[in-house]
Amino acid sequence: MLAIIALIIIPLPAALLDVLIVINLTLSMNILLITLFTKSVLEFSSFPTLLLFTTMFKLSLNMASTRLILTAGSAGQVISAFANVVTGSNYIVGIILFVIIMIVQLAVVTNGTGRVAEVSARFTLDAMPGKQMAIDSDLNSGLLDEKQARKKRDDLQREADFYGSMDGASKFVKGDAIASVLIVLINLIGGPIIFAAGGKMSIVQALSQFGKLSIGDGLVSAIPSLLISIASGVIVTRSANQTSFGATLSGDLLRNPQLFRIVAAILLILSVIPGFPFIPFALMGIVMFAGSSLVERNTVQQTQAKKRQQQQLELKKKRTKQEPEESVASFQVEPLAIEIGYGLIPLVDNTIENSLMDRIVSIRRQIAKELGILISPVRIRDNLYLDSNGYSIKIRGNEVAKGKIYPDKFMIIAQNDGHFPFKGIPTKDPAFHLDALWINAQDKEQAELQNFTIIEPLTVIATHLKEVINKHAPELLGRQEVKKLLEGIKGQSGVVIDELIPDIMRLGEVEKVLQNLLAEQIPINDLATILETLADYGTITKDAEMLTEYVRQALKRTIAAQYADENKTINIVTVHPRVEEMVAQNIQKTPTGSYPILKSETVNQILTAVGKVQQSLLVKDTKFVILTSPKIRLVFKKLISMNYPDIAVISLNEVPNEIKIVTVGTIEL
Secondary structure, rough: HHHHHHHOOOOOOOOHHHHHHHHHHHHHHHHHHHHHHHHOHHHOOOOHHHHHHHHHHHHHHHHHHHHHHHHHOHHHHHHHHHHHHOOOOOHHHHHHHHHHHHHHHHHHHHHHHHHHHHHHHHHHHHHHHHHHHHHHHHHHHHOHHHHHHHHHHHEEEHHHHHHHHHHHHHHHHHHHHHHHHHHHHHHHHHHHHHHHHHOOOOOOHHHHHHHHHHHHHHHHHHHHHHHHHHHHHHHHOOOOOOOOOHHHHHHHHHHHOOHHHHHHHHHHHHHOOOOOOOOHHHHHHHHHHHHHHHHHHHHHHHHHHHHHHHHHHHHHHHHHHHHHHHHHHHOOOHHHHHHHHEEHHHOOOOOOOOOHHHHHHHHHHHHHHHOOOOOOOOOOEEEEOOOOEEEEEEEOEEEEEEOOOOEEEEEEEOOOOOOOOOOEEEEEOOOOOEEEEEEHHHHHHHHHHOOEEEOOOOHHHHHHHHHHHHHHHHHOOOOHHHHHHHHHHHHHHHHHHHHHHHOOOOOHHHHHHHHHHHHHOOOOOOOOHHHHHHHHHHOOOOHHHHHHHHHHHHHHHHHHHHHHOOOOOOEEEEOOHHHHHHHHHHEEEEEOEEEEEOHHOOOHHHHHHHHHHHHHHHHHHOEEEEOOOOHHHHHHHHHHOEEEEEEEEHHHHOOOOOOOEEEEEEOOO
């Protein structure tokens, strides 16, 4: 404000006046654009005060330019440019244009702005008590907290203050327009009098010179004033819809494409009426028809977007309603899950043929057929912390296996010599830990010709997953899964189920027996036989291990079929009687099961003997099982399971009469 007052007092050179006039024009343009992009009057609450500053700044420039005009007979290049471009050689035309601008500003824009601001201020003040009561009601009902309610009250008060201030500030704009007219008259009258009386110019020359300068000065000040007047009208007529003027206008005008077609039809009709110019009307009609098509397409897209948004909102509401029921399940770990790196995400795409999802569905069916258990759906999620080509298999949130595959390569398994005639990435088959190599796709055909076993990336991860499920099957079988299994066969075995549960055994005891069977890879798909056996012996003992042995004996054909060859022969390794006697005499029963209590030297000797037999038979490529007496079968299996988990141990009672046995070795100390 001090600088503005200084402009009034201190004479300015013409060059500096040009710069300040351009600044004034730029400022008015910015103010207009700000009001167009403002979503709420509160975003530009300083506008009434800013009007005072812009008015004073513009008037100070008027006074500075008037001083130059009356003293030097010129007022800089900007005013001269406006005078020459607008008036040309006839300053009377400039005076008429200036008068029209002033009429528009005073009678239309300023007058209307003042009236709108006055009415808005009155209605805002009248509505304040009701709005404050609504805020208090929302606060009491819990829809708003104290901080939000205070902010809404402050915004309401600021809005009322704004419209009240605009009612008065519009008078600045009106007074500015009147002052501009008076200053133009002063320049137009005072300049010729001063210069003609002083003999510097003739009266005709003075009227022409100062007529142009006065109109140029008036236009330079009138145009920024008009822009600011328009800005005032825009901001006081803004609707409280929290969108910018452009978004509101486009939404209102482009809502109905049918209106464009009606207007286009009228224009085309006018174009063919004699006497009317054809090209302007026809061109505009075509443009309106094209605009209607674009608007209709945009309307369809917006409708579809709103429909999707509504569906998402309904789904969100549905989830919100279910939240109390699902809140506990939402943070529970899944029984079985696979986490993959971002490089493997395309393998999960359901749109491609034979995706990872399809493989998992196939694996669940195979497991159900081979082991007789129902695997719950496998959760697949991406993990940015994994290697891009890595994956991790988790059971109940804990990693049990991991691997790495390359979607654009193929895995080949090493042959007997262990040599790979290809360049690639050395690796181990994750399921069976065999030496392998990842080769490029162009080497696949050559590898087939050399009889290498070629495995696709999806097959690698699918085989690994199946192996993990087989190994950890007991962990994946819980009471819920057992209940589903029993409900599935209730139609054909309802009698034995009703007899067994809960009178003889509880569901958890049946679950333990089934887990014991799965721990040694015995399928439980013959549930009828298993339940019949448990019903028979469940009244005699509640020991899960003893009941498991009884069930194994009942499933002897199923067990023997796993290890017999096509000639119905099983290769067995016997346990020396002295070793059997030693193990039998050192069995300790605990609440968690039976365990061998042997000296560490004796355990090492037994494990060494098992290792020697296994090594000798592996050289001959002979598959075998260890055959023991029923009394020590389970304990002997526990004894060697830490070192030799893949060696099966069966008892004499688990070998049917029709199966032949061939002794291929003996475990002795």
